[in-house]
Amino acid sequence: MEVASAKIVNRDEITGAALSMFAGDDSVEIPESYIRTEEVLADEVVGKDEAYELPVVDMAKLLDPDSSAMETEKLGSACRHWGFFQLTNHGVDEAVAQLIKDTTVEFFSLPLDIKNRVSVLGKGAGLEGYGHHYSRGRGEKLDWAEGLILITQPVQERNMKLWPDNPPTFRDALATYSVEMTKLAKRLLGFMAADIGDEQGELVEAFTDKRQSMAMHHYPPCRHPDKVMGITPHTDGLGLTLLLHVDDTPGLQIKKDGRWFPVRPLPGAILINIGDILDIMTNGAYKSVEHRVIPDAERGRTTVVFVQEAMVGGMVTPLPGLLKEQEPRYKSIDLDEYIKCNFKALSEGTRFADSLRI
Numbered sequence: 001m002e003v004a005s006a007k008i009v010n011r012d013e014i015t016g017a018a019l020s021m022f023a024g025d026d027s028v029e030i031p032e033s034y035i036r037t038e039e040v041l042a043d044e045v046v047g048k049d050e051a052y053e054l055p056v057v058d059m060a061k062l063l064d065p066d067s068s069a070m071e072t073e074k075l076g077s078a079c080r081h082w083g084f085f086q087l088t089n090h091g092v093d094e095a096v097a098q099l100i101k102d103t104t105v106e107f108f109s110l111p112l113d114i115k116n117r118v119s120v121l122g123k124g125a126g127l128e129g130y131g132h133h134y135s136r137g138r139g140e141k142l143d144w145a146e147g148l149i150l151i152t153q154p155v156q157e158r159n160m161k162l163w164p165d166n167p168p169t170f171r172d173a174l175a176t177y178s179v180e181m182t183k184l185a186k187r188l189l190g191f192m193a194a195d196i197g198d199e200q201g202e203l204v205e206a207f208t209d210k211r212q213s214m215a216m217h218h219y220p221p222c223r224h225p226d227k228v229m230g231i232t233p234h235t236d237g238l239g240l241t242l243l244l245h246v247d248d249t250p251g252l253q254i255k256k257d258g259r260w261f262p263v264r265p266l267p268g269a270i271l272i273n274i275g276d277i278l279d280i281m282t283n284g285a286y287k288s289v290e291h292r293v294i295p296d297a298e299r300g301r302t303t304v305v306f307v308q309e310a311m312v313g314g315m316v317t318p319l320p321g322l323l324k325e326q327e328p329r330y331k332s333i334d335l336d337e338y339i340k341c342n343f344k345a346l347s348e349g350t351r352f353a354d355s356l357r358i
C-alpha cells in the first residue's frame with residue numbers, strides 16, 4: 001500500500017492473551033476493549049423465519065450468448081439494489097482455490113511467534129501484515145479476529161518481507177490465486193460495463209493493471225457473540241471486492257433498509273461486492289453497501305478477500321463517458337489523496353466517499 005496511506009492506518013498487534021481468549025480459554029475474561037454489546041444489538045438482524053434471497057449471478061449464463069442479456073440484467077440489479085451477490089460457475093481453477101483455502105487455514109493455525117514474524121508492527125509495516133483489523137473510530141474497539149493484509153499486485157509493490165514463508169506453500173498459493181482474481185475481476189467488469197452503458201471500455205480500463213490487495217480473516221468462535229464484533233460495520237473503500245469463504249460458517253451481514261441480512265455462504269461461489277470507488281465510477285448507479293461480521297458461537301470462520309483498485313487518469317471519478325448524459329453525483333479526486341482520506345475517515349469511524357457527494 002502507499003506508504004503515505006500506511007501511516008494513517010492503526011492496526012493493533014495480536015497478543016498471546018488475545019489468542020488464548022480467541023481459543024475459548026474461560027479463565028481469560030473478555031476485556032472491555034472488545035465488548036460492544038450495544039453496537040451489536042443496535043439494528044435488527046433478519047431472522048430465520050423471514051424468507052429472503054441474496055442475489056446469485058451465474059458466470060456461465062453471463063458467458064452464454066443465449067442467456068447473457070438476462071443474466072447481465074440480474075447482475076446489474078444486484079449491484080444497484082444490494083451491492084452484493086454470490087457468483088457461481090466463476091471459472092476459478094478449483095485446485096488453485098483449494099490450495100489458497102488450505103494455506104490460509106494452515107497459516108492461522110501456526111503458533112503466534114511464527115505468525116508474528118510478519119506482524120503489522122514489524123519491518124516498516126503499516127497497513128500490511130498480521131494483526132487485528134484497523135481500529136475504526138467509536139472508542140477504538142478491537143475486532144474479534146486475526147488477519148493478514150498484503151498487497152498482491154502490481155508485483156513490484158509486494159512487500160516480500162511480510163509474505164509468510166510458513167506454510168511453505170503460502171507464497172506460490174497466493175501469487176497464483178492473485179492472478180485468478182485479476183482475471184475474474186476483469187471478466188466481471190466487462191459485464192458491469194455493458195449493464196451501465198459504458199460503451200468505450202472505460203470501466204475495464206480503469207481497473208486494468210491497478211493495485212490489488214488481499215486480506216485473510218480468521219474469526220474464532222465466541223461464546224458471547226452478541227458482545228463482540230468480528231468486523232466493524234463499514235463499506236469497502238476501494239473498487240471491487242471478491243470474497244472466498246474457506247468454510248461454510250455464516251457471519252457476514254449486509255445492511256439493507258436499516259436491517260442486517262445474514263449471508264448464507266453458497267458452496268463453491270465467490271461473494272462479490274461493490275466498493276466505494278466503483279460506486280463513484282458508476283456515478284452512484286452501483287451501491288457500496290455497509291456490512292459487518294458477527295462471530296459464530298460454535299465454529300470459527302475464515303475468509304480470503306481480494307480488493308481491486310481503480311482510477312481514470314490518476315483520478316477517482318465518475319466515468320467520463322457516463323457524464324455525457326448525466327450530471328456528476330460525486331466530485332473527482334486524485335487517487336492517492338482519496339486513499340489517504342479514506343483511511344483517515346475509517347480511523348475516525350466515518351466514510352470519506354460520502355463527503356464527495358454532490
Ligand SMILES: O=C(O)CCC(=O)C(=O)O
Pocket residue numbers: 215217231236243251252291293303305
Ligand atoms: O470476512 C468477511 O466476511 C468480510 C471481510 C470484509 O468485510 C473486508 O475484508 O472488507
Ligand SMILES: [Fe+2]
Pocket residue numbers: 234235236291
Ligand atoms: Fe468489507
